[in-house]
Structure formats: structure tokens, C-alpha cells
Amino acid sequence: MEHVLRTYNLTKTYKNVNAVDSLNINVGRGDIYGFLGKNGAGKTTTIKMIMGLSKVSSGEIELFGNKALDNKCYGRIGSLIDYPGFYLNLTGEENLEIHRRMIGFAGKDSIRNALEMVGLKDIQGKKVKNFSLGMKQRLGIARALLHHPEFLILDEPTNGLDPIGIKEIRELILNLNKKYEITLLISSHILSEVQLLATKIGIIHKGRLLEEISYDELQKRNRHYIQLKVDNDKKASFLLEKNLGINDYVIWEDGLIRVYEKLNEGWNINKTLVSNDVRVDEIYITVDNLEDYFIRLTGGESNA
Numbered sequence: 250m251e252h253v254l255r256t257y258n259l260t261k262t263y264k265n266v267n268a269v270d271s272l273n274i275n276v277g278r279g280d281i282y283g284f285l286g287k288n289g290a291g292k293t294t295t296i297k298m299i300m301g302l303s304k305v306s307s308g309e310i311e312l313f314g315n316k317a318l319d320n321k322c323y324g325r326i327g328s329l330i331d332y333p334g335f336y337l338n339l340t341g342e343e344n345l346e347i348h349r350r351m352i353g354f355a356g357k358d359s360i361r362n363a364l365e366m367v368g369l370k371d372i373q374g375k376k377v378k379n380f381s382l383g384m385k386q387r388l389g390i391a392r393a394l395l396h397h398p399e400f401l402i403l404d405e406p407t408n409g410l411d412p413i414g415i416k417e418i419r420e421l422i423l424n425l426n427k428k429y430e431i432t433l434l435i436s437s438h439i440l441s442e443v444q445l446l447a448t449k450i451g452i453i454h455k456g457r458l459l460e461e462i463s464y465d466e467l468q469k470r471n472r473h474y475i476q477l478k479v480d481n482d483k484k485a486s487f488l489l490e491k492n493l494g495i496n497d498y499v500i501w502e503d504g505l506i507r508v509y510e511k512l513n514e515g516w517n518i519n520k521t522l523v524s525n526d527v528r529v530d531e532i533y534i535t536v537d538n539l540e541d542y543f544i545r546l547t548g549g550e551s552n553a
């Protein structure tokens with residue numbers, strides 16, 4: 250598989266603390282890579298090192314199969330890090346024109362193309378001060394696309410957006426990937442946002458990569474179980490073990506039990522509990538979602 254980005258033990262140390270710690274991530278061509286981590290996990294620091302905006306303490310970065318990171322290589326990457334700043338009294342088009350002249354090598358039609366790619370081509374007369382946050386975010390992405398990058402890095406592109414704005418950015422990302430064949434790395438601290446679009450997910454926690462996994466593998470790993478809501482979880486677990494021979498279960502929280510075996514015996518579980526005076530308020534088969542998985546890996550509630 251052809252890699253667009255690989256890091257080798259990439260490390261950033263601030264005052265003896267590793268904000269990024271021996272990180273090895275692999276982004277293949279065509280991926281939408283979800284770079285997932287809680288606040289302070291080291292996402293922005295990693296992205297800044299990749300873009301050459303922050304000095305690498307140790308380790309290496311390889312872009313497009315090349316460890317010599319020069320102009321030519323950065324010319325193939327677009328990025329949006331932090332909140333995009335614009336001249337509020339100018340239109341979106343005028344803002345992009347300033348940027349186009351600054352970068353020097355994008356043609357005139359690149360502005361119209363980029364606005365079209367992000368779904369902003371119809372609002373060209375509007376000043377940026379009248380843009381919604383979602384529109385500004387899309388304009389920021391348009392700016393990152395001006396020079397036709399093959400690889401686009403977006404640091405928390407949905408931060409602060411409402412659910413509709415989030416959905417629009419998600420559709421935009423999918424479109425850039427499918428229609429324009431752009432490889433993307435998207436950082437986020439909200440799993441549900443990347444889970445809907447990522448082909449691969451890298452989970453970073455306290456600077457370290459906990460796991461890098463393709464979306465398909467992740468789906469397979471999630472387990473089905475029967476969820477039971479009962480009034481007495483201790484008595485219920487006793488009955489599960491002694492009367493039904495069920496050992497693969499957990500008391501997920503007070504009154505909530507997850508049974509991972511004998512999934513077709515829900516009726517029997519229900520009958521046994523009820524006839525032994527355990528009240529069953531809910532019983533259904535479900536599957537662990539990614540959020541649970543993320544929480545389990547990073548140990549604690551997600552910051553979402």
C-alpha cells in the first residue's frame with residue numbers, strides 16, 4: 250500500500266514532558282484517517298510537526314515516501330490548523346485572492362474551483378463578517394485547497410459547529426475524498442464524528458498511539474450482547490451464573506448487565522430472572538458502539 254504519511258517514533262518534548270511520544274502513524278493513499286484523542290492528547294502538536302510548524306524533538310516524518318521534507322512536498326499538502334482567520338470586511342473570494350497571490354503559484358481559476366469544491370460558489374458577494382461559523386470553516390478549507398493538494402490535514406474541523414454544520418463538513422470531507430480523490434487526516438476529540446467517515450482510525454492518548462485500526466476491523470471487533478436492566482444486579486448475576494451457566498457478562502453500571510453469550514436465550518434469561526423475583530425493566534440485544542470502545546481504551550469518560 251502506498252503511504253502518504255508515516256511517522257517513526259515521532260516525539261515532541263516540552264520541558265521534559267512528551268506531548269507526543271514515539272508516535273507511529275500510517276496514512277495510506279485514499280484514506281480518511283480519523284486522528285482521535287481527548288483534549289490535550291497531542292493531536293495539534295503532531296499536526297504542527299507534520300506541517301513543519303513545530304520542531305521535531307526526535308523521530309522522523311515521511312511524506313509521499315520521502316523523508317526529505319522540502320517545498321515540493323509541502324506543496325502537495327493543504328492544512329487547516331486552529332481557527333481560520335480572515336479579513337472580515339472582504340468577501341470570501343477576495344480573501345482567497347489575497348492568499349492566492351501570497352502562495353504565488355495557484356492559477357486564477359483555482360479560487361472558483363476551491364469555492365465550488367466546498368460548496369460556497371454561490372455566495373461570492375457576501376462579506377466574511379456575514380458568514381456563519383460553518384461557512385468560515387468551509388472557506389478555510391477552500392483556502393487550504395487552492396494549490397490542489399493531494400493530502401489535506403484538518404485539525405478539529407467541526408469544533409464549535411452545530412449538528413447541521415457538522416453534517417455539512419462531514420459531507421464535504423467525504424466528497425473531497427470520493428470525487429477529488431484527496432487523502433485526508435482529520436483530528437477530533439469526538440469519536441462519533443470521525444466514525445461516520447473514517448476509513449482508518451488512530452487513537453492517541455497522552456501522546457502515545459493506543460491503536461491504529463481500519464474501520465472494518467474495528468466493526469468486527471465490536472461485540473454483540475444482551476443488555477439487561479434489572480432492579481437487583483447482584484441477585485441477577487447470581488442467577489445468570491448458577492441457574493443459566495452464564496459467565497461471560499459484566500455489570501456495566503448499577504442495575505445494567507451485559508451478557509455476551511447465549512444471545513438467543515433472551516427469553517430464558519428473562520423467565521429465570523422474573524420467576525426469581527428480579528424485576529426486568531429492559532432486555533434487548535445490541536452491539537458495543539465505538540464510543541464505548543474509545544472510553545474503554547482511554548480509560549474514563551470522553552471529553553465529548
Ligand SMILES: Nc1ncnc2c1ncn2[C@@H]1O[C@H](COP(=O)(O)OP(=O)(O)OP(=O)(O)O)[C@@H](O)[C@H]1O
Binds near residue numbers: 263287288291295
Ligand atoms: N507550546 C507548548 N508548550 C508547552 N506545552 C505544550 C505546548 N503546546 C502544547 N503543549 C502541551 O502538549 C500537550 C498536547 O497538546 P495538543 O495541543 O497537541 O493536544 P490536542 O490533542 O491538540 O488537544 P485539543 O483537543 O485540546 O486541541 C498538552 O498537554 C499541552 O498542554
Ligand SMILES: [Mg+2]
Binds near residue numbers: 292293294404405
Ligand atoms: Mg488541538
